Amino acid sequence: MGRLLTLAVFLTALALPAAAQEEIVADLSQRQVPITADFDGSELILYGAVKRETPISITEPLSVIITVAGPSKPVTVRRKEKVAGIWINTDAVEIDSAPSFYAIATSRPLNQILSDTEDLRYKISIPRAIRSVGAPQTVMDSHAFTDALMRIKAANGSYQARPSTVAFFDQTLFKTAVTLPANLTEGTYKVTLYLTRDRQVVTSYTTNLAVQKVGLERFLYRLAHDRPLVYGLLSIFIAIAAGWGASAIFRYFKG
Template identity: 60%
Template sequence: MILRSLLLLLLLVLPLQAETVVADLSQTRVSITANFDGSEILIFGAVKRETEIPPENDLGVIIAVEGPPEPVTIRRKSKVAGIWVNTASADIDAAPTFYAVASSAPLDKILSQTEDLRHKITTRTAIRAIDSGAAEELDQFTDALVRIRAGEDLYQTRESAVLLRSQTLFSTEFALPANLTEGTYRTRIFLTRDKQVIDEFETAIDVRKVGLERWIYNLAHERPLIYGLLSLAIAIAAGWGASAVFRYLKG
């Protein structure tokens, strides 16, 4: 009797998580080779429920893929005396080398600003900036970084790109460009209701150079002298070969 009462009390104290995310990826490893021209990742999953589907249709799904963060210095050029020179700069403490976010509806409809700041979901909140003495212009520098990397397909925002079926099954695809940075790509899936995050699922995509790309990368970073000598030898050989071909054709 006492044990039953304790179990009942425990059920009353602990919150029942009615909706949780179960998800998977079409691939968790991307290999960068000499002819790598990008890749596509399919992310799919379902909403697991302990109760019936709520009658209100306000469930949201947000998926974010984040590449390894790195510090960045943004500089602004201005024309001074007819010459373009750097006149201002701002330091970004950590900016994702790749960031893509997709949602089942417009983000402002399924995510509050408070939850966005807490979980750092949108591109702007995923960038950590430092006040470098140009605080009043920091937003402009951050906007410039987002604009530049968006033009290179490194930053992507795709609202309403997650297909949500019957408030249960969801799926979307992410296009990874060819200019990826090697490392672990953090992948997060958020379930929202009433603009609040009610569950989060996290996994990772491993992006690595393989084959000749890996050998050249290791040589350049671990044996820079040998890499430099080898590059010089290749350049000399290529120049001599081109010269020999030219003389042969001329003769």
């Protein structure tokens, strides 16, 4: 009976996955980004270390990839063409899910530290983070709409590709900074850190960053979404009061 029990324990141990040789220990410079009326952007610092149970491999060095993804939502991209001298919307493609903000920082160029298969599996690069299943049959070049979305988002700072910006010291300590633009969308942002070796993901670590309006901005935002009728009536009242006040001041100085 004892030998059978020992054999069962041994077979069970073989069936269990091996413990990770490296793990990520990381943190953020801030866990919450408050959006106020004068918010003009912020800088998020990410830092951490590699916790390992084996000596550092010299022949197969590690690399670090860090992504910051904002809330995802469907996006409709339209194409304008000049018809009879007038610019009008001709074709439109609805992208199923696209992050409102996405930044990717790496310790080395991405194509050197991540294979296409792993990118497809983990959806790390900007094109993979965007999910577009299908497009109308009348649109033959649907990929051009995704490219246009990435180009527009990159121009306003919402999509950032930052290769070789993660400082990785002695294959143990790492640090980078991500610029958060002023046009952030409120919600929970997902921060993911990956360790790669030989272009394969070894392990990953995920944490959250809260981005939310505070003060009067938050009150008005919640009022507009939770009680739109009250918000509309309040807006009309403020507009009438402002117009009457301006008229009264004008009559006072005129008279």
